[in-house]
Amino acid sequence: MASIRDLPAAVKPLLARFTSDAGARVPLVALWAHGSLALGDYQPGRSDLDLVALVGTELDDAQQAELRAVHERLIADVPLARSLHCTYVPRGDASDTARHHPTWAQGEWFERPVSPVSRRELTLGAVVLHGPPPVGLLPGVSDQELAEFIRGELEDYWLPVTGSAKAELWLQDIWVDLGMLTFARASVTLRDGQLITKGEALEELRSMGAPTAVVDDIRRRRYGTDLLKSPSTSDDFRARRAEQARKFVRAGITTLLA
DSSP: OEEGGGSOTTTHHHHHHHHHHHHTTSOEEEEEEETHHHHTOOOTTTSOEEEEEEESSOOOHHHHHHHHHHHHHHHHHOGGGGGEEEEEEEGGGTTOTTOOEEEEETTEEEEEOOOHHHHHHHHHHOEEEESSOSBTTBOOOOHHHHHHHHHHHIIIIIHHHTSGGGGGGGGSHHHHHHHHHHHHHHHHHHHHSOOOOHHHHHHHHHHHTOOHHHHHHHHHHHHOOOSOOOOTTSHHHHHHHHHHHHHHHHHHHHHHHO
């Protein structure tokens, strides 16, 4: 398991402050990072900071309000904190995998479960920011549970948003990136049982025959390379990219679920 010492220098002060601020307001048992930080694919200013906090008690309304204020103050002081997301899991409820827990993400406070993908990432190599590692404190994830979750996400969420009625969504960078990368990562997990990074997903897309201009555009924006100087801000390029990405992901998901 990695620790905060192993993280990129750009995020260490932010995560150290968050750990201190959150721990001063709730009984913080452990704090773990997963996602790109744990998988070694973190890109400062582009990747999210995905965290799970294990807390010693059920959070009451006052504690939740204090934690929300912690996030808001952090964003006001450190712009990078906009990408910091955290789910707060009471220790006594950690074994209830369907339970929705208080969460800060995308500038909002709401509730969601810790997904099987997140739990698998935590099992494989969480970055331990505070307390003990997650093994034994969070339930593991079987290959069957992981595959069923991914197939459900593809069928119930991603396939509908690839329909022509949602075509305008794909004019946005975020939908192109998430759609293409999620499909590639899901394909590998369902095929091999492995989780891969977004960088590895780009290579997988190439091997799948994905549109080269779309893959190069995602790589350039995520990794800052100059493989293709495409006019990604032009209306014509965005329209072509949207249609290519949407149709590729839709065809791929349809085949994968068949």
